[in-house]
Amino acid sequence: MSRATPKVVVAHSTAWVAQTWLSFVLSVGVTAVGIWNLPVDTWVKSFLGMGLLFTVGSTFSLSKTVRDQHEMEQLGTRIDEARVSRLLSEHDPLAPPKL
Secondary structure (H helix, E strand, O other), X not given: OOOOOOOOOOOOOHHHHHHHHXXXXXXXXXXXXXXXXXXXXXXXXXXXXXXXXXHHHHHHHHHHHHXXXXXXXXXXXXXXXXXXXXXHHHOOOOOOOOO
């Protein structure tokens, strides 16, 4: 009696994946070249380079965490739907109430 909602999986196109990687590589590369060519001391360039690396690392961690949270919410929703379906399938509306 329960109706399972089909899960639609939308794969990214090859063009989209290429564009996102190209965008990432270009943004980090151009920023690194800009830091390298700054007219400042080496320690300042090193500090800015470390800041760039920490920013990239924390961005990866954040995106992974957001993805994991989204996947857990989907899993929780599917578990709740299965519980409701089981309760509905076990329920007999014509049975006399239990005392």
